[in-house]
Amino acid sequence: MSSANPLTASSLGPADRNALAGEPTSAPSPAATPEPSPSSPADRAAAAGPFFPAPSSVSTPAPSPAAAPKLRLATVWLAGCSGCHMSFLDLDDWLFELAQLADIVYSPVASDVKTYPDHVDVCLVEGAVANADNLAMARTLRERTRVVVAFGDCAISAHVPGLRNRLAAEPGGGVAAVLERSYRELADLQPQWPGSSGLVPELLERVLPLHEVIAVELWLPGCPPPAARIRLVLEALVCGEIPQLEGPEGLRFG
Amino acid sequence: MSVLTLTLNGSPVAVPAGSSLLEACRAAGVDLPTLCHLEGLSPVGACRLCLVELEGSGRPLAACVSEAAEGMVIRTDTPALRLHRRMGVELFFAEGNHLCAICVANGACELQDVAVAVGMDHSRFPYRHPLRPVDASHPLFSLDHNRCILCTRCLRACDELEGAHVWDVAERGSHCRIVAGLDQPWGEVEACTSCGQCVDACPTGALFHRDDTPGARRVQRGRAALLQQARQGHGWRNQGEGGP
Numbered sequence: 001m002s003s004a005n006p007l008t009a010s011s012l013g014p015a016d017r018n019a020l021a022g023e024p025t026s027a028p029s030p031a032a033t034p035e036p037s038p039s040s041p042a043d044r045a046a047a048a049g050p051f052f053p054a055p056s057s058v059s060t061p062a063p064s065p066a067a068a069p070k071l072r073l074a075t076v077w078l079a080g081c082s083g084c085h086m087s088f089l090d091l092d093d094w095l096f097e098l099a100q101l102a103d104i105v106y107s108p109v110a111s112d113v114k115t116y117p118d119h120v121d122v123c124l125v126e127g128a129v130a131n132a133d134n135l136a137m138a139r140t141l142r143e144r145t146r147v148v149v150a151f152g153d154c155a156i157s158a159h160v161p162g163l164r165n166r167l168a169a170e171p172g173g174g175v176a177a178v179l180e181r182s183y184r185e186l187a188d189l190q191p192q193w194p195g196s197s198g199l200v201p202e203l204l205e206r207v208l209p210l211h212e213v214i215a216v217e218l219w220l221p222g223c224p225p226p227a228a229r230i231r232l233v234l235e236a237l238v239c240g241e242i243p244q245l246e247g248p249e250g251l252r253f254g
Numbered sequence: 255m256s257v258l259t260l261t262l263n264g265s266p267v268a269v270p271a272g273s274s275l276l277e278a279c280r281a282a283g284v285d286l287p288t289l290c291h292l293e294g295l296s297p298v299g300a301c302r303l304c305l306v307e308l309e310g311s312g313r314p315l316a317a318c319v320s321e322a323a324e325g326m327v328i329r330t331d332t333p334a335l336r337l338h339r340r341m342g343v344e345l346f347f348a349e350g351n352h353l354c355a356i357c358v359a360n361g362a363c364e365l366q367d368v369a370v371a372v373g374m375d376h377s378r379f380p381y382r383h384p385l386r387p388v389d390a391s392h393p394l395f396s397l398d399h400n401r402c403i404l405c406t407r408c409l410r411a412c413d414e415l416e417g418a419h420v421w422d423v424a425e426r427g428s429h430c431r432i433v434a435g436l437d438q439p440w441g442e443v444e445a446c447t448s449c450g451q452c453v454d455a456c457p458t459g460a461l462f463h464r465d466d467t468p469g470a471r472r473v474q475r476g477r478a479a480l481l482q483q484a485r486q487g488h489g490w491r492n493q494g495e496g497g498p
Contacts, residue, residue: 156376159353165383166351211376219375223355251370254354254361
């Protein structure tokens with residue numbers, strides 16, 4: 001078991017790096033941090049022990065500031081509107097700090113990588129599980145990720161994509177009723193079922209929240225979660241902590 | 255007026271005889287979450303969020319419908335109670351179709367607030383997603399059954415404040431729902447005076463003004479309490495010093 005902290009001085013912001021110059025594993029130094037909290041995330045990340053067990057392939061017995069790996073962060077977009085990802089982009093200039101603390105290894109908005117990689121530390125999953133592709137992706141990311149975050153109300157409750165479950169709740173409902181309603185009853189021109197089997201992902205009978213499909217470590221509510229709430233969560237996660245969300249700042253749906 | 259003394263979370267509290275446990279808690283500054291309770295209406299103990307533990311009692315009590323008695327030892331914040339409250343709120347969310355982001359009551363919803371208060375970040379119960387109708391037959395207001403939690407505040411407001419008794423509860427279990435008149439479209443119920451007190455009493459977005467857009471719900475939650483005080487005290491705001 002490696003004792004390597006995946007987060008070391010190499011992942012600190014410039015100000016924090018100065019504060020810790022020459023002492024990459026020292027205790028937090030509140031005097032040098034401008035934030036109201038007793039220590040910045042980077043300080044806490046440097047001081048914290050390895051919370052998430054390091055994968056066996058990433059075992060660096062004596063991490064040097066230059067070689068130590070950063071947090072491997074992924075974001076995934078399932079059945080959602082991408083609003084949660086837009087809110088992630090609303091982090092604005094804090095994204096530069098995040099880039100110092102984490103490598104974004106897979107993301108529809110911040111990476112060109114097409115295959116979900118191995119050994120991901122944290123994954124924010126936007127959207128519900130609505131079709132076969134969503135389901136396969138959810139299972140893949142679960143296998144390759146230590147901390148899965150249900151990111152936003154769709155991932156948490158199925159929310160708007162789950163509205164089609166109202167048709168599934170009726171006798172004779174389900175996918176056929178959904179397609180009938182969408183492609184025939186509501187069609188203006190040429191009402192017909194989409195007959196291209198296999199070309200687009202098959203719909204599941206019901207749209208499911210993420211935690212009904214795979215294990216989830218953290219739920220980050222909001223439609224979308226405000227950028228400040230996303231930052232609250234990411235700041236804790238880069239320190240190896242699972243944050244305890246509470247109060248209107250941390251929890252509110254909608 | 256005689257006074258009762260009880261112990262609330264370890265501290266002695268004195269309340270007038272006849273107070274409910276909920277009134278005793280609130281008088282002592284102890285906050286209990288509620289949904290079916292509205293100042294000015296009679297209590298029914300429907301939502302079960304105000305459960306408290308009474309020493310010597312084998313079961314939790316709904317504080318709103320339990321009368322305070324001399325020497326009671328009450329606890330309001332035990333791990334078991336917190337668990338029950340959170341489960342209760344999760345069941346509310348799982349039972350109906352509560353989508354805060356696209357609801358008229360977003361930001362002004364007691365169910366949304368209570369989810370924060372009990373620390374609910376997701377429902378551990380599967381969502382039912384029932385197919386429920388919307389009654390938009392009334393010229394001023396609408397009723398969306400998807401958002402109704404069956405607290406019966408509308409029913410009590412209409413009956414106790416307006417005296418019209420338009421609303422009732424029909425059927426049982428998962429079919430249980432609020433009905434207007436003799437299970438008619440709301441707009442066809444002649445007893446309705448269009449006073450809007452049911453809309454003001456609704457804790458969620460189930461009852462709303464027709465022209466409300468998402469997040470734009472307008473309600474006066476204090477209206478029921480104001481009317482009750484005014485009637486019991488025989489004083490109105492526009493009658494000078496005697497008003498409430």
